[in-house]
Amino acid sequence: MTTRVLLPWSDLSVPDAISASYYDGSGTPPEVDDVEFYVLPYDSGPEPPKLISAMPSLRVVQTLSAGYDNLVPLIRPGVQLANGRGLHDLSVAEHTLALVLAAQRDLPRWFEQQRTGRWSRAHTRSLADARVLLVGHGSIGQAIERYLRAGEAEVVPVARTARPGVHGIEDLPELLPSAEIVILVVPDTPRTRGLLGAAELALLPDDALVVNVGRGTAVDTAALTSEVTRGRLRTALDVLDPEPLPAGHPLWTAPGAIITPHVAGGSASFYPRARRLVEDQLTRFAEGRPLLNVVV
């Protein structure tokens, strides 16, 4: 008897004991009565998770996202849920560096000059030697830290609770006044909403850069907009609240603002890592060994 798995890619290396069907999230899904292991297509909207309730033989749901809150209500007893923790780390870290370097090295200015064929030089800030407050020190935060240290930034990590070498979140007010750059990489929870509000932003030194690659709710958008539009702070945001920002919102065109449309996790570095994880999980499942990344 072979295991039926439903996979998003038809060219994955699958163990002999496993028979596979394919569903990439578009069009009509195949028959799912026998599916025991369902790998959700990544970033494919609300339809794919709905299939879960139509799978009577289901034993495992594998999401390729790190976040899984939306799936928990769909997981009935006897079904394991495994997530994509770690898969996006490098992609998000890379995009974070892209944002920080673009801001510190004045790329928007040079791209603007390029549009009119203007050659005008100036010295810029740098990431090297800058004191960077890194708020969020999980798997993705640690990947960001490694990249920042390679760039010789001075990294000050902050996590929910203090541990050796890492400040607890209660230290934030005393750390903000000396931070040239703040990077937020925290999930959306009651404790992180509005983490950087008007009071916290006011503690930052003039010209500080606020970067958010976690969830938009961690920053008070109105307070940040006020500081950036009057030129006191700069910002680079891949996530926003609301997301997307409405047309005409002043942050879109503020000179000190860089906005990218929630693309930090979606790059070419993600798929090879996602496929390797799924191959490993299928082998474990076929061999009766524990799965990785089980969250429910």
Add this chain to the structure above:
Amino acid sequence: MTTRVLLPWSDLSVPDAISASYYDGSGTPPEVDDVEFYVLPYDSGPEPPKLISAMPSLRVVQTLSAGYDNLVPLIRPGVQLANGRGLHDLSVAEHTLALVLAAQRDLPRWFEQQRTGRWSRAHTRSLADARVLLVGHGSIGQAIERYLRAGEAEVVPVARTARPGVHGIEDLPELLPSAEIVILVVPDTPRTRGLLGAAELALLPDDALVVNVGRGTAVDTAALTSEVTRGRLRTALDVLDPEPLPAGHPLWTAPGAIITPHVAGGSASFYPRARRLVEDQLTRFAEGRPLLNVVV
């Protein structure tokens, strides 16, 4: 008897045995009859080097640039010339990463969308896992390599002559066809001029990224322009030939081109390192110890 040094900064920490005057390259220089140690102001045009011939007591010229060819004819016997090797390494490496990440993570596209308040997402390329041909493996090339490796790129170094782990330049034709990214960080010499000509560029795979942060002459601009304007290759250039490009040159506005105005070396990370070098050199000079970075 105290040593007279001519420095570009008035707030440097100077040894007791040394008396200092200041000249930052602008305005009228002070009296230079007694100057024994002259630290040229950085990136300040053709005037400061002319003072060298007016310094009868001169024993040391310290340039803060890595390049010094233009100064050699001015150095008479008995005078040492020390250069700024290493000072710009991190600044150039950082700008190189800024260019590569901007290209791979589609920053020009997002900045363009930002100008019209448009939110439209897409998956991008990445630097991670990309095979990067790094042509030039001196002090700056090695700094670039460290940064690239932190980003989990696959780095293939190429130098003038082969050594363990590093290809010689004669291997270039066999390495180009598998390079997703080529980074040039070579000086301008008879051997490097036109290193990437039409034939070499044609060997690169479709969609490859050509990055130049060394000297513009290493790339045949016309050949590169042809490949980029027809959309086969992409490019990110901090140096050009001619430099600057004339107004109206098609590379300015080609969608696959990023151009920055020779700013890789001039960032905030440079000055602390330059000042530390000069402080060290002055101490060595005052104590009669050998100087660093002596090139003539």
